[in-house]
Amino acid sequence: MSSLKTYSSEKKFIAICFQVVATVAIFVSLYIILSCFDRKLLSDDILNDVDYTETDYFEADIKEQISDLLEYLQYCRDFETNGIYDVSKLVDLENYIEDNVITGIETKSVGYTISDLLEWSNKSISYNTYYYNLEETDADTGLPRLYSSEEMSTMSDDAWDTYVDSIELIEDEYYPVEGMGLIDLYNSGYFKSVDELVNITNYLVRSIRALPQDINFYKERKTAYKEENSNLVYYIKNNITGVLYTNMDNATEPEKQISAMGKYVCIDSKNVSFTGNLNDIEKDLYSKFDNAEFLSGYDYTIYIGIDTALLKQDALYEAKQEYTFLKPAFLTCVIILIISVVIEFSTMGYIILTAGYKDSNKVPYTKSFDHLTTEISAGLIITGALIVVYFAFKLVENIRLQESSNVVSVLAIIVISVAVFIIDLLFVVGIMSLIRRYRSHILWKNSICYRLTIIFRKTAERVAINVRTMVSYILFVLVGIFLAVQVATEYDLIAVVLMVILYVYVGIGLLRVAIQKQEIIDGLKKIKDGDINFKINNENMNIDNTEICNLINGIGEGFAAAVEDSVKNERLKSELITNVSHDIKTPLTSIINYVNLLKRENIEDEKIKGYIDVLDKKSMRLKHLTDDLVEASKISAGKIDINIAKLDFREFINQTAGEFSERFEEKKLSLVMNLIEGPVYIMADGRRLWRVIENLYNNIAKYALENTRVYADLIVDDDGYARFSIKNISSQQLNIKADELTERFIRGDVSRGSEGSGLGLSIAKNLTKLQDGEFEIYLDGDLFKATVGFKEVKEEKKPVEIPDTKEVTDTKENPDENLKEEDFQDEFKKESKIKRKLKLCIKKQV
Incomplete structure (x- = not known):
């Protein structure tokens, strides 16, 4: 029965309470004892019956008190006139800041009254910016003229480039004794330079901020040193x-x-x-x-x-109280410390012996907190303790600063006691949880390290290379330690040689592994750059790197399959677009033909003529759209032929400009061409290149702002690239990124009120890339700039004849060729079925 009581929860609770109280007593006693060290009280004075006023402690306090008195008297000299606090006293700014003196007269700089500076400190400080040019001086003072921001705003833009120097001056709330503000004093020649004005401004700001603090100190000491308040x-x-x-x-x-x-x-x-x-x-x-x-x-x-009676409650009175407290407390704290240490060890021994057991049978048990992982539990307890220590430290520091005359503060002791109580309670909880885990055999099993070890062990069992690596590493460490001990103790030359051989062997092995890893990295870079069919050579690699190579090569094969599927899907989409365009073009051709027939009829009704004209324009727009769709789909599917030949890039640009001159004139666009002199030869497909340039000019004709200029430039840069750029001001806001303009069906005209299809720039970019050229779009606000670049060819060869515009237009690939409608019959059937259902629904609603 007694054994059951030994393990009872009540006794454990009592033991914990005694342990926590003992810990608090230990820390408080140590704090007081260390405070005696801090105040140098550990002398015969504190051990013997000596009055406070006869101790070295008292002499030290007297010196400190007189130093404080001297500082106060300095302030009396500064702030008083004939022994009376004088707010009308003059403060020379430089004297006050640099020499910490208030003489009441101006000696070095300008002066303000104490009252003005105090009132100014209660207001927000504002600044004004002044600009000047060192070369522009005032005729009377010879100083640079200062212009305010308001004056500068009325000047021309060139003035901002002239008056590049500026200063920040405080806005005058109060004036110096001269009766003028700082800027007025400067303009009158009171100051010798701009730098002197800036320095005075800095002195003024510092004085406004420092003076209230000094006066508060002066007033506090004046009250403290009154005869009725001071000993x-x-x-x-x-x-x-x-x-x-x-x-x-x-x-x-x-x-x-x-x-x-x-x-x-x-x-x-x-x-x-x-x-x-x-x-x-x-x-x-x-x-x-x-x-x-x-x-x-x-x-x-x-x-x-x-007055050695120290009846008045000043700093000396508080020091005496502290001495009176510490003198008997020192010996008491030493005794309490010894007793508390004994209780601490006794209770901790009992807690350790009984934790985790409910009775003498010693059957272990756990609590819910014990099922948290060991590392997380320890982290929570340590974090909580650190937080308590941090805040307790801050509080004690603040208390000591506020009660500087009394190091041992009751409030500080309370804060320390509470902090130690919480920390020790956390400590006891952690120790008991640790013991319960140990006795329940879950301390290691319930840890993150154990789980990581299990993962590592399973990996080592599954892959032999991991075991070999670990064994090799352990052997290397053991051999290295052994050889190092031999060299350090015996100075064995053989051990030195063996150590060198060991480290050289390991270094060669690590270098070999690093080279293999570099080969793997290089292979990954090639795959990343698009060569998905690249295979990393895994010959002469170790086992683990060989497996890595096999996995990477397998990933490359998966990428290749995915790309092939993507290309197939793109081809199917392209063929679908081609077939749909073909189906559209058949009735569209009939519409165009009948419109042409109607135009030949002698129709006098202007309204009907207008209808026919609209039909003509819209049908032609639809024809161009279907042609662009077919061409864009063929380009993306790679079903377009490129015949590279040597061409004169300059002639292409000139001819295209001529073709679009009438359209530019209609929109009142002025074309300004700046082309390099002489032929500029490049390697490109004439027909495709014509299409690129035509699309750029066509884009300008559609979207450029009327009554503006269009700039077309052709240069050869230092990299040997012939670059053609064309830029204009857009009639619409270009609230879009430049790279998005080259995507399909993307237009700068968000409202889609113009006739564009959103394919022109996409076709131009893709055709340029197919010819190994460079295509860039640049946007800056409403400025649109497109650049096409090809590598310049230096060889003197006869350029290929430029095809005529009509020929290029007429020889477009027939979009009706190679149509494979059988691949899309199911899609068209589904579409027709949906359309029939929609019509049926409409009929029912009618």
């Missing part, structure tokens, strides 16, 4: 200037009054005399005051006293 009393007089600094309300006999205090020091700088009972810090104080700027000269009197 430190001071009487400091500059005997040369007569300026007096004191917090004594009734300083009738200051030396006598201060000497009557518990701790005091009196310094007469003129006679270099020291009196007081502050032990050895008088000389240190004399050095600090002697360097103080507000005590300029060598004739001053200093009386400083400390």
Whole structure:
């Protein structure tokens, strides 16, 4: 029965509570003990019954307090006039920023009153941009003239190229004592250069930001050093200037009054005399005051006293409270630390022995948290602990900054206690889960590493090369370690030679594998570049690389099959388009013929003539569309013949321009040609090249903006390419990418109000590519530019005669040739059946 109680959940819970409390006590005790180290309290003072005011700790606090007093007195000199806070005092910007002094007069730069700078700090700072040219100076001042953004906006565009230099000046909310803004002072010649104006602006911005902070410090210290609020009393007089600094309300006999205090020091700088009972810090104080700027000269009197009763709650009072707390707490914390360590180890031992068991039978059990993978569980616990540590550290730092006079803060101890409590609780949860997993034999099996090991093991069993690689690696590591130990301990020459041989052998093997991998990479690049029939030679490769090569070659074969299917589908689509075009052309030819017959009739009715004209235009447009469809489908299916010959590219362009001159004139387009002199020979198919150039000119004639110029250029670039470019301004917005314009049925005219089919540029691009040329489209806003390039031929050979336009037009491949309607009968039957159903539905609705 007692054994059952040993493993009871209640006892485990109590043990965990004791363990967590002990851990918190350990960390809090260590924090307090380390704070004693930090404050240098670990001396005889803290161990013996010594009053705070007689300790080295007190002397250090006095030095710190007087340093703070000196800083405050510096601010009194800056912000006061005759001992009274004076917001009308003048601040010389450069003096204030560079020398940290406010003299009340202008000595180096311009001056603003304290009140103006304070009010300015409560407003947003605005800037204005001014432009200038160093060569354009004012006749009176000799300084560069400054122009505001508003003035520049009224100038011509050339002015922006002239006034390239600019500065950012703060917008005047308040004026210096001169009564003019900075820009007005500059224009009056107050400043010597633009750089001086910029520096003053920077000083002004820094002063606006720094002054409120300094004044806040001054006001806080002024309140803190009032006689009723401070245990430190001071009487400091500059005997040369007569300026007096004191917090004594009734300083009738200051030396006598201060000497009557518990701790005091009196310094007469003129006679270099020291009196007081502050032990050895008088000389240190004399050095600090002697360097103080507000005590300029060598004739001053200093009386400083400390009320050792420390009844007023100032920094010295808080320091005494801390000392009073730490002195007894130090020994207490040492005792608590020892006891807590004993409890910590005892409870952790009990937790480790009982975790995972419910009773003395020691049958292990698990909880739901234990079924998470080991790495994820550890990651959650560690992440949670790190988050707690991070925020606890930040909070303690903030507390120490806010309570700088008291290092050991109760609030800091609370934060540390809570943080340690949470972290230790997470730690205990993790330890107990770890033990339960171990005793239930799932610690390793429920880990990611175990699963990866299983995968690796199965792979090694299935593929012998993996096992061989692993064994080889283990042998290499073991042999390398053995030889390294031999060399390091015995300086064995044979071991050195064997190590060199081992590493050379391994290096050669790795280099061989790298070469094989490079061959595989090169083969993959060729397949990627389109050579899907390429086969990687797997001879003389190791086993694993051989299998990789076989898989890649198999992928290439799969790609080839897929491409073949794609080509077949494209061919079928092309034949379908050809057959459909053929079926359309048969009735279309009859329509065109009957329209021609109607045009020959002597019809006087203008309305009927208009109808006939519309029929004529639309039927011809449909004829061109079917011709383009057939040609585009044949190009994509590769069923078009290319007869390459030497041609004069320049003559082609000139002849095409002549053919389109009338159409350009109709649209009021001016063709500006800039062609290279002399013949430019290229290798191309004359008929196909004519089709390319014709499509480009036809595209211009359809879509160019009326009353604009069309530019046609022919150059030979440094790469030896003859490049023909034609550009114009489009009549429609080109809200489309350039590469999309060369796709089928894509037009820049989104509304499709023009007569284009969307095939012209696609046909031109594909025909150019079939002739090993380059075709590019460039768009910039409404600017359209097309470029066709072919490699220039330098040999002097007689160029092939350019076919006449009519000949090219008349000798187009008959789209009715080689039509294979039998391959598409099923499709047409389905289409006819759908049409009949649609007609039947329409009849029923009627």
